[in-house]
Amino acid sequence: PFPEGIDQWTHHYHRADNNPQSQDRLARAPYLTQYIGEPRYAPAPQAAVAAGGRIFMAFGHVAWHQREEPWLNTLVAMNAFNGTILWKRPLVPGIMVDRSTLIATDDALYLADDKSCKILDPATGAVQSEIALPAAEVGGTFWKWMALEDGVLYALLGPDEPRDPDAKWRSTNHGWPWNAISRGYNETDYRWGFGPTLVAIDPKTHRVLWMRHEDIPVDSRTLCMKNGRIYYGSFGQYLVCRDAKTGNEIWRRTKDKDPEVFQAIGPYRPGHGYIGGWKSTVYMKCTDQALYIVGPQVHWLTALSAADGRVLWRHEAIDLHIVIRDDGLYTIGPQNSTDRTRKLDPLTGKILAQYHTFRRACTRSTGTADGIFFRGHEGSGRLDLATGQVQWVSPMRPSCHVGVVIAHGHLYWLPWACDCNLQMFGAISLAPAGDFRFDQKATEADRLETPDPSALAVRQALEVSPHDWPTHRANNQRTAKTPAAVPARIARRWQFQPRVPVEMTSPVMAGGLVFVAGADGVVHALDASSGAVRWTLFTGAAVRYAPSIADGRAFIGSSDGWVYAVEAASGRLLWRFRAAPVERRIPVYGTLLSTWPVAGGVLVENGVAYCAAGLNDLDGTHVYALDAPSGQIRWQNNSAGHLDRFSRRGVTCQGEMLLHEGKLYLAGGNTVSPAVFDIRDGKCLNPPPSGMGSHAPRGRELHLVNSQVTVSGQPLYSRPETPVFDPSVRWTPDIVEAANATLSCQRQPGTNQWVLVAQDRNTKQPLWVEPLPGEPVRWPVALDAHGRLAVVLRTGHVLGLVP
Structure with a gap:
């Protein structure tokens, strides 16, 4: 059994309220490395959920480098405690995965796509059942969004979406341009996740409990729910609250009837970038008392009453991330700001505390029991809430779309595509260290x-x-x-093979x-x-x-x-x-x-x-x-x-x-x-x-x-x-300097043939050239006092060259 106090990360933003604050009481600082696993790099966009001792990662359709291509359009299940890949299965190509279409529980994994919601066995990835609704009734078969609360599955459905072709950039550069992501991402208008029909379904019987339609399609980036209430809208048009049990409308705000609400929210920001974030990011979160409009689509943070949708307050700071905790609403300020990381009163917007830090770029901020994680300039930052100071976690950084996932008493970093100044890459987990003595003395x-x-x-x-x-x-x-001399002639005399x-x-x-x-x-x-x-x-x-x-x-x-x-x-x-x-x-x-x-x-x-x-x-x-x-x-x-x-x-x-x-x-x-x-x-x-x-x-x-x-x-x-x-990690040539010659392994131009070249130090002419049966390791050559050479290949073979 799992220990008491752990939490799971069942939805894309932890829960259906879109608030990335974990309730896990065990994942506390300090930490020890739990595992580092494959894949080392993965495509964009991404989504991740975790439950039942497993973490599930959905990798999308954009690979900036060839190293990410094997994982394009792939769903991966991993053991949450040791990083073992349990299974993987293909996703429908060209579908935006940075949205809530993946939900994890102990005994089921819900996966939505353009045709249905598939309920998978989380241990094997096999399809246990499938929920498909008639297109004529729901306005299309494409599942745009899902949430699970109190045993009921909620979904937004609508018409088909144009597929975004796989983007294989084959770059060898650090980073990527924000205007060269994919055809769909690069369009001015965001086109994914809009649908007219909201449904509630019994996932055991597949029976539709209720269905509601909107004339103007719902933007799934607004959908959020908590404790029996579901909230959604269409930017600049309307906001709605419904009873999740019945589907009945509790309140509705429209641009014609309530212009002050939409004026408070402000105009739409159509673009995206490394500071503000991705167009696919949600921009509405909820608690029992308030809705919060914040994200790369807006210019500031606006709080509305969950009871009736009226404006509560506005905090005029751009490109904020927010994490809502019991003691307050925390804003994590954008890159190069110095005064926007704050603790606010969730209902009044009053500034309760100020923190002199900021995040790097757009990576999602997420909350643990005792801190808030964000990207911290080539690594991760952790705002320690007990002291108000920031701890810098050097080896790895969170992936852009997901941030640090907190579940099962552990922290998780997903593999990503960047070449930032990091030393560890891949799927990485940290465990709480408790009272471990990091500086213990040896005897x-x-x-x-x-x-x-x-x-x-x-x-x-x-x-x-x-x-x-x-x-x-x-x-x-x-x-x-070495003072040893390279012999004038050489012959391959032996080969060791592991x-x-x-x-x-x-x-x-x-x-x-x-x-x-x-x-x-x-x-x-x-x-x-x-x-x-x-x-x-x-x-x-x-x-x-x-x-x-x-x-x-x-x-x-x-x-x-x-x-x-x-x-x-x-x-x-x-x-x-x-x-x-x-x-x-x-x-x-x-x-x-x-x-x-x-x-x-x-x-x-x-x-x-x-x-x-x-x-x-x-x-x-x-x-x-x-x-x-x-x-x-x-x-x-x-x-x-x-x-x-x-x-x-x-x-x-x-x-x-x-x-x-x-x-x-x-x-x-x-x-x-x-x-x-x-x-x-x-x-x-x-x-x-x-x-x-x-x-x-x-x-x-x-x-x-x-x-x-x-x-x-x-x-x-x-x-x-x-x-x-990255230019900072270029190799220095691995050339051996002997008394009379240099030794270097070279690949013949235009081929995969490697050779060992001995070059006279005075004349710069080759003494000899020895073909190699494979690629050498770094610093592959050693020369002893008798002129014998050993050469090591990446296959593990050791070659003996003797005068």
Whole structure:
């Protein structure tokens, strides 16, 4: 059974009143990441509902990038607690989904389209029954809007709507133009969701309980209902309140009889844009006492009496979002305003409180038990109602049409199409953290594991040359430079193939061995001359950077939250240290990871092994210096993730580490990067982030340029198939500089054929060109002291090239 105090998000705006305020009492700050799932990106427009432990997402007909196209016109059901996709089914193409035509309950999912309302099994997506009404009686078969209250289904029906063709823009640019959305969106007049007939239906028997017609079609963006009353209208023409049980009219206001009401509401705004929002947004909300006219279609906020439709008050501020709570009506001001986020008396409009913040662009604002979420400049903002201050949630932002969904004691971010400065993409959930200690200190007694010393009485040495390639990109400065020479001729002598295709790390070569690891958590040591497997180590989750080899040991950081030190020659475990504060695994893009993965590898210098554990800064980040021979703690920093203590934002582990002039650098994500630590004591040298949103470079790679450490490349958890499109995440060329030549992998123009090119550093002429049987990973090449090369492909194959 679900715990007491949870709420569900059954309608497009939470309930049929269009007020996006959840009644969930469990989804309270602070939070921990619950899961991160596919799809990473999704089309527009969107709708989402949640009930019965499931979240349902409707994706529409506009894909600005090719990466969103597989999800065009698709309904997706997802497990609300682990992000597993349960089922998906196609939607009727070209129908606007940003409206209330999707309703979720524990035992049914109502889906309306141009022909009927289909009642689906929420567990499987199978159609259980279908409600279809005679077109002659209801003025058409197209269902424009639905709501469910007290076991009765209410719907607006009308004539067919012109289909909006799928828009596949195939853009490779950041963002999108508001005048290039789709044919229908780009028209001056909004054409979706208008119908003449309102009906009440028993969903069990499909019997029509009552039916009412309007001569002027109802605008479904006005429809809302609460506690037995249903409200609707047509802009500038009329407003109506009906008894939901009987369909009888309670009151009606018209432009001829009540001009003061429509003058108070003001003129219609036909356009849309990134500040005001989408044309498809609703513009009427209700409570038991009042109606509120607000949205991109109007110029201000107007309150009318729910009892008779008379004007109560007007608040003259444009482009507001509102969230109605028991203690007041909250307005979230638009971008670049400083004085429009307020708390108002819902019945008088009196300003009760002022908050010096604003939202970014048009993403919907939604309310939890203790806060209000909105888009906060490349991330999410949370107005903390207890303090009146804003917390900035760095890793992800809400999707434009839906905002943050609150249900089942959790928060949900839907996948979206943007390339904003974010580090996490996809379907993302946060869970309440309760009294979890984010900065808990590690002790060796709790975290360090060592085998019986007698098992390691006999050691195998590994002779490493100064001309070997013992760590990621050759050295701890990540220069990819080596004093070794590239041989004049090369031959592919061997190939290692994993049992199943898996994304591998770049290679490391030392002591006659090639070291690689994979997203499957498996570490391989291969003979550099023959490719024979010398040893294999299994960790508990993905390994994103190859082992670092130092003093006869191989050091591995795993996404299971542990650091492993093994004998480099044999793979025997010497010690392992849990860098994660607790054992807590979560689904991340289809695999289980620690909430605090050691995702940046291990950097070893002068007998000290440095590592960092973290995924999202809000979960906390833990950075350690460990004694390389023993695993004992030299120092630890457990506060870098929350440099901004109020917002719980700061450094996280989003890429590699680099050592320079007594400082440890870490690709730290979109809030603080590069993160800088004093290697003597672990003190973080970055100031706390301040201001709205996230502005640090989010790339995974660090480079030393003129004694300055810079950040570049795609985010750590991005995929080549679904890249981020933004100039800030361009890759630096992954070129190896050897003593006599450079090494680079290149794709032959106009083909999918990749080659490895060795180019003489003096003459700039090719020494040789070696065809590759597939696409390489980033930094795919390592060169050892004897001129042997290892090349890693994205299929997981490792190629051995020998003089």
